[in-house]
Amino acid sequence: MNKENIPQKIDYTLLFILFLMAIVSAIAIQSAQPFLPDKLKIINFAAKQLQWYVIGIVAVIGTMVIDFDRFKMISWYLYGFGMFLLSGLFLAKYVNIPYAETIKGATAWYSFPGIGNFQPSELMKIIMIIVLSKIIADHREKYAVNEVKDDLLLIGKIILASLPPMFLLYKQPDMGMIMVFMSIIATMILVAGIKWRIILSVLFTAIFTVSLGVFLYFNFPEFFFKYIIEDYQMNRFYGWLTPWATQSNEGHQLVRSMLAIGSGQLHGKGFQQSEVTIPEGHTDFIFAVIAEQFGFVGASVIVSLFFLLIYRMIHIALESHDPYGSYLCAGVIGMITFQVFQNVGMTIQILPITGLPLPFISYGGSSLATYMIAIGIVLNVRSRTKKFMFD
16 A cells, blocks of 8 residues: 555544543643642653653654554564563562662663653563464464364463563562453453353363462462462552551552542542542542542543543454454553553452553553554554445
């Protein structure tokens, strides 16, 4: 397809939704600014967020220039690069690795002077979508008529590609990011055409594994805490299940979040009008800030924007005639959908707190850049989808 035709096929609806999200993000972050700790008040996070949006637009353009089929060709090189970055953070626990940064007990960032912190796992999410899409597309091309053994082989390939980065994330540790990876993997398996009896078998295996963990916790707590989960991770579950009993420690953020959301009622208290202090409300708990200051109406606007974004991406995925392009869109949809559900859910006690930001809304450089690259991939697929007369 000629490149001059691409601008005519850009999905301006999707871009307009992103534009609205940028405005909402800047307003929400600015509304949280007066209630940040004194050391953070000197930083204009709303302006920095808009700067990251500009950088993200450049990333979107750069992503769209390259035909998405080229991503398929270099997917394993990207995988190797991502593993190299994650391995550096793993080694930083044992040897001195330049620029490796440990924050709140997790070695998950590189800190570069003049640039700031960079989280390789954010980039690895996109790489995993590209790699898994290639694995599924190549497998389906080779095995056009899939049998049970072919589906099992495909699942084995997906697991083999996914385990190394997930192991390195576990060692950081970053359980929230592992959950994002699992959501990507689950989405890719669902759209890969694998027989439902196999999918249900995998689901029951996962349920059995969780049940086994619960059994070990109650009957062999020494083994559970030594080999399965760390004490601080278990404390987070206590803070989730019993926030009011642990509000002086692990449950503090959740209690403040629920108080803020509940006090917002229908219309909220107004811009920069808060009575509930939320620690670093401009990042992971931005939804609670919005719900308090703009009420149920403001929270509904956020949820509606995400609904429109996901709906539009699903439309693009279904419209694509290239299976690889559809798989790419599906991976992005699974990643964003889970993170939205997880972030909103953790603010109202539906899900445990994991430290995952609200996509496109929470302040964050590397995370926002990652989401913009993901949108760039979806726009890339859309711009190269040919229209036929009888479509």
